[in-house]
Amino acid sequence: xxxxxxxxxxxxxxxxxxxxxxxxxxxxxxxxxxxxxxxxxxxxxxxxxxxxxxxxxxxxxxxxxxxxxxxxxxxxxxxxxxxxxxxxxxxxxxxxxxxxxxxxxxxxxxxxxxxxxxxxxxxxxxxxxxxxxxxxxxxxxxxxxxxxxxxxxxxxxxxxxxxxxxxxxxxxxxxxxxxxxxxxxxxxxxxxxxxxxxxxxxxxxxxxxxxxxxxxxxxxxxxxxxxxxxxxxxxxxxxxxxxxxxxxxxxxxxx
Ligand SMILES: NC(=O)c1ccc[n+]([C@@H]2O[C@H](COP(=O)([O-])OP(=O)(O)OC[C@H]3O[C@@H](n4cnc5c(N)ncnc54)[C@H](O)[C@@H]3O)[C@@H](O)[C@H]2O)c1
Numbered sequence: 689x690x691x692x693x694x695x696x697x698x699x700x701x702x703x704x705x706x707x708x709x710x711x712x713x714x715x716x717x718x719x720x721x722x723x724x725x726x727x728x729x730x731x732x733x734x735x736x737x738x739x740x741x742x743x744x745x746x747x748x749x750x751x752x753x754x755x756x757x758x759x760x761x762x763x764x765x766x767x768x769x770x771x772x773x774x775x776x777x778x779x780x781x782x783x784x785x786x787x788x789x790x791x792x793x794x795x796x797x798x799x800x801x802x803x804x805x806x807x808x809x810x811x812x813x814x815x816x817x818x819x820x821x822x823x824x825x826x827x828x829x830x831x832x833x834x835x836x837x838x839x840x841x842x843x844x845x846x847x848x849x850x851x852x853x854x855x856x857x858x859x860x861x862x863x864x865x866x867x868x869x870x871x872x873x874x875x876x877x878x879x880x881x882x883x884x885x886x887x888x889x890x891x892x893x894x895x896x897x898x899x900x901x902x903x904x905x906x907x908x909x910x911x912x913x914x915x916x917x918x919x920x921x922x923x924x925x926x927x928x929x930x931x932x933x934x935x936x937x938x939x940x941x942x943x
Contacts, residue, residue: 692918694719697765699757701748701807702775704731706877707826710906711772711913712739718914720770723761727775748775748803758810768814770917773807774826776800778842785840793841800845801852808856812865820864824916825853827869829932837893846871850928857926866925868916873932876903899934899941 698715702708703724709731715722716739725746726732736743744760746753761768777799781792804825815821830839831846850869857867874880874894880903884891895901912931915921930936 689717691719692914692920693770696720696769696917697723697761697767698770698772698917699723699725699761699768699807699811700772700774701725701746701803702826704728704735707872707875707906707909707913708772708774709735710910711774712736712741714907714910714914715739715770715772715917716741718918720917721765723757723764725757725775748773748807749798751806754803754806755810758807758814762814767818768811769818769821771807771811771815771821771823772826772913772917773804773811773823775803776826776845778839782839782841784838788840796841797845797848800842801848804849804852808852808867812856812860815860815865816863821866822917822921823853823856823865823867824913825849825867825869827853827871827928829871829873829930829935831869831871832928832930833936854926854928861925866916866921868921868924868927868929870909870913870916871928871930871932871936872904872909873898873930873935874903875909876905896941897935897938898932899938901942902933904931904933 698720700712703712704726712735722741724732724736724743727747729745733743744757746757782796827849828846830843831850853867853869
């Protein structure tokens with residue numbers, strides 16, 4: 689494995705599972721020191737232990753906890769180079785606008801969007817001190833495409849992540865701090881596999897739109913995050929980095 693992140697210090701929120709976990713492994717394999725931040729102590733600690741990193745239990749919706757996360761990182765490893773703000777939820781009670789209540793709406797906004805605001809707010813000053821940094825915020829392909837199978841708060845939250853990342857990328861560009869949004873297509877996670885095993889028609893309705901004909905593996909998303917985190921993407925900021933198997937570019941897909 690190339691060592692593009694040798695000597696770099698990275699925070700990964702939601703690092704205990706899925707895309708976050710795959711990224712923790714990828715960052716470590718490229719030489720980074722990794723801080724795993726997750727609300728789930730078992731999964732988070734296991735991920736950190738696996739790569740010899742640090743686990744910090746944090747609810748990313750809590751301002752004091754987020755502030756402490758980045759301070760602990762700098763206290764432990766001396767600086768902050770990379771923030772992968774990735775924790776997010778997609779609960780079943782976030783559905784059509786006609787049936788989604790205000791409680792579900794607000795819960796999803798807090799975990800998916802307010803958390804990114806907080807993580808950027810408390811990561812950027814450490815990066816200013818460091819004179820550089822790379823922030824990657826997890827949006828989604830649904831930030832740029834509409835779905836008839838709505839998850840209204842989720843979609844709106846990811847649109848917010850996309851717009852906020854663009855704005856921050858522009859604002860802090862001359863200080864050497866790059867901010868990009870990462871927009872994954874559907875990823876082959878346990879939850880998705882269980883859901884689609886029960887309902888093959890539901891899976892087929894989605895798969896037909898993917899030119900590559902399958903969902904992403906978490907490791908394929910992690911590879912893109914490592915690129916955005918590294919100097920290989922040094923001329924990229926304020927962008928929407930789509931890793932979606934071609935979904936966003938497709939009209940008619942191959943049979
Ligand atoms: N899986 C997909 O198909 C897909 C597609 C596009 C975008 N995304 C986005 O990618 C990100 C990661 O998704 P995933 O599929 O890997 O999810 P996942 O459920 O496998 O992992 C999410 C992690 O975030 C943690 N987390 C949840 N709420 C938290 C909180 N309040 N504070 C701290 N940690 C918290 C969980 O404990 C978990 O470890 C999310 O932002 C998601 O919206 C996922």
